[in-house]
Amino acid sequence: MIKTNQIGPVTRFLMGRVINGQLIRAMACYYVDGLLIDSGPVHVIDELPQAFAGILVQTLINTHHHEDHIGNNIWFQQNQKLGPALAHRLAVPIIEKRSGQHIPLPAYRLTTWGEPPASRAENIGLEIRSENYRFTVIETPGHSPDHISLLEPQQGWLFAGDLYFGEKVCEIHMDEDPNIMLNSLMRLLRYDFDILFCSSGKVLQENPRQAIVDKIAFWEEERDKVRYLFKQGLEPEEIRNRLYGPESPRFERCNQELGKIHLVKAFIKGVKL
Numbered sequence: 001m002i003k004t005n006q007i008g009p010v011t012r013f014l015m016g017r018v019i020n021g022q023l024i025r026a027m028a029c030y031y032v033d034g035l036l037i038d039s040g041p042v043h044v045i046d047e048l049p050q051a052f053a054g055i056l057v058q059t060l061i062n063t064h065h066h067e068d069h070i071g072n073n074i075w076f077q078q079n080q081k082l083g084p085a086l087a088h089r090l091a092v093p094i095i096e097k098r099s100g101q102h103i104p105l106p107a108y109r110l111t112t113w114g115e116p117p118a119s120r121a122e123n124i125g126l127e128i129r130s131e132n133y134r135f136t137v138i139e140t141p142g143h144s145p146d147h148i149s150l151l152e153p154q155q156g157w158l159f160a161g162d163l164y165f166g167e168k169v170c171e172i173h174m175d176e177d178p179n180i181m182l183n184s185l186m187r188l189l190r191y192d193f194d195i196l197f198c199s200s201g202k203v204l205q206e207n208p209r210q211a212i213v214d215k216i217a218f219w220e221e222e223r224d225k226v227r228y229l230f231k232q233g234l235e236p237e238e239i240r241n242r243l244y245g246p247e248s249p250r251f252e253r254c255n256q257e258l259g260k261i262h263l264v265k266a267f268i269k270g271v272k273l
């Protein structure tokens with residue numbers, strides 16, 4: 001399913017697969033002034049001709065290499081005669097599938113988003129210009145090592161990919177590092193912005209800076225609690241159960257990739273007893 005809506009001159013394309021009548025794990029791509037930020041999961045590829053009818057994409061950017069962000073690069077490159085997608089240098093070989101480290105996706109990710117076809121990509125550099133706007137590229141690792149955000153300072157737009165997601169997040173992916181994400185969130189606060197566009201589909205138009213401040217405060221508090229209990233001699237599973245309760249059924253459904261235990265383990269990584 002692809003649903004579109006307008007936030008000023010920015011078009012949001014909410015994309016996801018519908019299974020048993022439910023839209024599952026949808027993500028959002030954003031289009032403005034010839035620029036498309038992320039291309040969505042390959043499972044919606046057949047809907048692209050209609051959704052993008054009359055929309056000319058001149059530049060495609062991938063905020064990071066995850067399959068729900070790069071899955072349709074190839075469609076835009078073949079059908080809109082686009083050049084390479086622009087992405088962080090670490091994402092380029094993964095998008096092009098020449099990294100030599102390709103790990104097959106687990107079944108739930110294949111079902112939800114699908115295996116992205118290889119597509120061309122190149123290093124994004126420090127700034128992107130469209131006809132009317134100028135975007136600063138900000139490195140914001142943590143969700144993945146190759147994650148970037150885009151800021152249009154004149155308009156106050158911040159496109160932050162999968163970095164923010166929400167304030168009180170206690171379940172994270174196995175390969176996310178919330179310590180690095182905290183640094184990235186703090187980096188964003190060095191800039192002025194009025195609207196936060198998230199790949200989850202959330203668009204924060206009321207004090208998004210405060211939302212980021214609140215997320216930082218929440219995780220810093222959780223990190224202190226986790227480390228305190230760890231120093232008391234509790235095992236990671238005991239800390240998880242005490243602070244957040246057992247994993248939700250989703251933990252097993254997603255191959256144990258998304259869970260509370262990953263937040264706990266990341267916060268105690270490298271902490272000496």
Ligand SMILES: [Fe+2]
Pocket residue numbers: 064066143162
């Ligand atoms: Fe992601």
